[in-house]
Amino acid sequence: MPVEYDQDTKIQAYAHPERLVTTEWLAAHLGEPGLVVAESDEDVLLYETGHIPGAVKIDWHLDLNDPLTRDYVDAEAFAHLMSAKGITPDTTIVFYGDQNNWWAAYALWVTSLFGHADVRLLDGGRKKWVDEGRPMTTDVPAPAAGDYPVTPRDDSVIRAYREQVLAHIGNGKLVDVRSPGEYSGELLHMPEYPQEGALRGGHIPSAANVPWRRAANEEDGTFLPVDDLRAIYQDEIGLETGDDVIAYCRIGERSSHTWFVLTHLLGFDQVRNYDGSWVEWGNAVRVPIEK
Amino acid sequence: MRDKLHEIVEEFADTPKELRLPLLLDFANGLPALPARLLEDRDSMEPVEECQAPLFLAVDVGPGEVHLYFDAPPEAPTSRGFAAVLHEGLDGATPEEVLATPNDFYLSMGLEELVTPLRMRGMAGMLARVKRRVAEGMEA
Numbered sequence: 550m551p552v553e554y555d556q557d558t559k560i561q562a563y564a565h566p567e568r569l570v571t572t573e574w575l576a577a578h579l580g581e582p583g584l585v586v587a588e589s590d591e592d593v594l595l596y597e598t599g600h601i602p603g604a605v606k607i608d609w610h611l612d613l614n615d616p617l618t619r620d621y622v623d624a625e626a627f628a629h630l631m632s633a634k635g636i637t638p639d640t641t642i643v644f645y646g647d648q649n650n651w652w653a654a655y656a657l658w659v660t661s662l663f664g665h666a667d668v669r670l671l672d673g674g675r676k677k678w679v680d681e682g683r684p685m686t687t688d689v690p691a692p693a694a695g696d697y698p699v700t701p702r703d704d705s706v707i708r709a710y711r712e713q714v715l716a717h718i719g720n721g722k723l724v725d726v727r728s729p730g731e732y733s734g735e736l737l738h739m740p741e742y743p744q745e746g747a748l749r750g751g752h753i754p755s756a757a758n759v760p761w762r763r764a765a766n767e768e769d770g771t772f773l774p775v776d777d778l779r780a781i782y783q784d785e786i787g788l789e790t791g792d793d794v795i796a797y798c799r800i801g802e803r804s805s806h807t808w809f810v811l812t813h814l815l816g817f818d819q820v821r822n823y824d825g826s827w828v829e830w831g832n833a834v835r836v837p838i839e840k
Numbered sequence: 841m842r843d844k845l846h847e848i849v850e851e852f853a854d855t856p857k858e859l860r861l862p863l864l865l866d867f868a869n870g871l872p873a874l875p876a877r878l879l880e881d882r883d884s885m886e887p888v889e890e891c892q893a894p895l896f897l898a899v900d901v902g903p904g905e906v907h908l909y910f911d912a913p914p915e916a917p918t919s920r921g922f923a924a925v926l927h928e929g930l931d932g933a934t935p936e937e938v939l940a941t942p943n944d945f946y947l948s949m950g951l952e953e954l955v956t957p958l959r960m961r962g963m964a965g966m967l968a969r970v971k972r973r974v975a976e977g978m979e980a
Contacts, residue, residue: 565928592893592916592917592918593861593918593921593954593956593959594864594868594917594918595915595918595923597861597865597917598865598868598917601903611954627938732966751959
């Protein structure tokens with residue numbers, strides 16, 4: 550039985566309002582049975598400095614990536630992680646984090662690969678909660694271990710591989726969500742961020758450029774209202790909700806944010822995230838590149 | 841490597857894996873605040889672009905003694921932790937001691953598996969910039 554949905558007017562206007570909650574909603578529902586709040590940040594120590602009371606930490610690198618292969622954890626490791634965080638298949642998980650929910654959206658996307666049914670984002674993320682002066686704690690919860698069944702990861706619906714992207718050029722829509730400098734090939738990495746080792750710069754042919762951050766309000770990090778999002782993705786770059794779309798960035802984290810926007814807020818039904826992204830494409834031999 | 845920095849490296853290496861991040865957080869919390877003259881003149885500080893979060897540094901090279909200053913916001917505790925390790929390990933060192941610090945000294949701290957190699961580059965970037973400033977200060 551899912552925890553009740555947020556009836557906020559802005560949220561109800563999205564295609565799938567059951568995927569987003571306001572800080573007010575979360576404050577009112579903290580501690581409710583069946584709800585687990587999970588923080589996922591870029592900074593691996595941020596959770597330890599203070600987090601929403603009762604929230605567990607899920608680190609994108611340490612918990613969700615396979616330690617050996619460049620891949621996500623397997624079904625056993627995922628089940629183990631969920632159980633350790635007190636999550637069962639019926640749990641409502643609300644993810645939040647730093648950087649406009651960048652990593653929270655990534656964690657939500659990976660969780661969706663395993664088919665977890667009720668995953669939601671906190672609109673505005675960690676910053677909004679903190680800015681509103683809501684409670685924070687350094688107490689780390691010790692949830693009673695859940696019993697999460699080993700559920701296979703399904704990479705076929707919302708994840709794209711390099712070969713599929715190659716076949717997609719000219720046949721489907723591509724969205725490059727990196728900064729304009731990375732898209733044009735001027736930069737091989739994010740502005741202000743370390744070089745991450747791509748040998749070639751540019752973008753995948755036919756990709757439209759919509760930097761991921763445009764989907765969020767600069768002031769408080771909340772998602773733009775549905776009409777503003779439509780104006781960007783539908784009017785400006787001409788995507789239609791029935792299109793077969795692949796989004797990518799540098800390693801697949803920023804594009805999972807855009808995947809969330811297209812899939813859950815705008816109601817696109819065929820969006821995949823190419824997590825190999827530019828770190829793979831910009832190093833791959835003989836794949837086409839446009840500048 | 842300077843003894844003080846070496847001791848910190850050993851302290852991390854000897855700490856059980858699950859306690860290394862809390863230790864780094866202790867360092868982050870202990871990063872000294874900027875002195876008033878730098879607080880008023882933040883623009884003079886050098887940005888460290890290798891860090892994922894904004895971090896700025898300044899270096900004073902005096903006769904026989906180097907002083908380090910770092911500035912990073914509370915929402916970037918990992919960068920603050922790295923800065924505090926360098927501060928505690930190298931502040932007050934001689935310019936020669938700073939320059940003799942191995943560029944990869946942090947690899948023996950056992951943090952890579954916890955923090956990720958990408959995040960560790962911030963530490964390398966900070967040290968490289970400190971060394972460059974010290975070398976320039978010695979020439980001046």
